[in-house]
Amino acid sequence: MFCPKHIFCRLNSQNLKNLFTFNAARNVTTTGILKAEDKTDVAGDLETASDPHLYVPDRPPLPIVTSRQLEYPSEHLPSKQAWLDTMATLEDEKLGIVDLHPKIFGTYPRIDILHNNVDWQRKYRFIDYSFARSRAEMPGGGKKPHPQKKTGRARQGSIRSPIYFRGGKALGPRGPKSYFYMLPKVKRVHGLCCALSAKYAQNKLIIVDSLEIPKADQQFLEDLIDVRFWGFSVLFVDDSDIMPRNFSLAVNQIPHFNAMPVYGLNVYSMLKHETLVLTLAAVEKNRKQTITNFI
Known part of the structure; x- marks a missing residue:
């Protein structure tokens, strides 16, 4: 269970003169999910950490997303929560917490539905x-x-x-x-929800703000994956097939790293890779399509 208080565990009163005040927008959009209504104000300067193990940010932190209004919230199931990461730095940096729809990321992963989707994807191309x-x-x-x-x-x-x-x-x-045949639409969408829920339950679902990396370097992307323990094979999913240039050049040189747009997301690819990395825009787009077709 994710706790928003964990991000402030090392930012106690001994290291900060004043507390940060955040104003997160309630009516958020896909592109402005992290944008506050007003600018974030930081009262006072940050002190230098006396203990080298304490983390003091060099810049004012971004607004922490602690709640988000879902378009079609569930009446009986609580929302799932996940950390929001960034790929702009090599170290793991948390930008906030986002709410996920429980019927997409919290459903029971039925093995028969996953098998039907994998068997269908193997046969329709054969x-x-x-x-x-x-x-x-x-x-x-x-x-x-x-x-x-x-x-x-x-x-x-x-x-x-x-x-x-x-x-x-x-x-x-x-x-x-x-051997082509069409799997029913309900089973296809249900399979996507089961695969996403399984990745979320296994802590193999990573949500990032974007796929932007500072340089088009293959070694930087490999080091980022190693530092964050994302595993050997990673699937990156964005909301569009036009992805950042630096990321595209870097991921194209690594055979076990793959990228695809959200409209091509499928059960076989998710189960084939160890870690699934979704951008926040891809999460929003997938939620709208899934709710429209199934939920």
């Missing part, structure tokens, strides 16, 4: 190219191999009969054959 020629398509075999009678052998009409060694196949494969 094409069987196996092909075997029938006796009509085999060359030769027009002449009767031996007379009908007076030979003591069974009567035969062609050496391309299926009972011959090099004859045609009676019931062989007739490819190419497509």
Whole structure:
């Protein structure tokens, strides 16, 4: 369970002269989720930490998002909460706490629904190219191999009969054959909710403000993943297929890091990667699409 007080555990009264006052906007939008109605005022200067283990910010912190009005809140389930991170720095920096819809990130992860989605995604792209020629398509075999009678052998009409060694196949494969079928829309959306809930429950769901990184360096992105313990394979999801230039150049050089827009988010890709990183804009867009189609 996330607690907003944890972010102030090292910012006690001995290190700060005055408290910070924040005014978070109630009616927020996708792009202005972190913007307050008024500017954040910091009273006094920050003291230098006497203890090197204490963390004193070098700049005034951004407004902490402690609550957010969901468009379609649940009447019986409390909202889920997650930290909001940033990729602008190498160290893990918390920008605030965001509320998540409980029916998207708090549903029971049904294994059968996840299996149906994974099986569907594997089969709809598969094409069987196996092909075997029938006796009509085999060359030769027009002449009767031996007379009908007076030979003591069974009567035969062609050496391309299926009972011959090099004859045609009676019931062989007739490819190419497509295994495409459409999974019901309810199961597809339910599978997305189950996969997102599973990542959230496993603490493998990371929400960031954006995918902006200071430089287009592959090593910087790898160090960022290692410092934050995000795992070996990471899937980055943004609200659009046009992503920041520095991030695109860096992630393109790492084979086990992948990026996709939110409209391409699927169960197979989420389960294939160890960690799922969503931008705040992608969370908002996914919430609107999921609520419109399912909830």
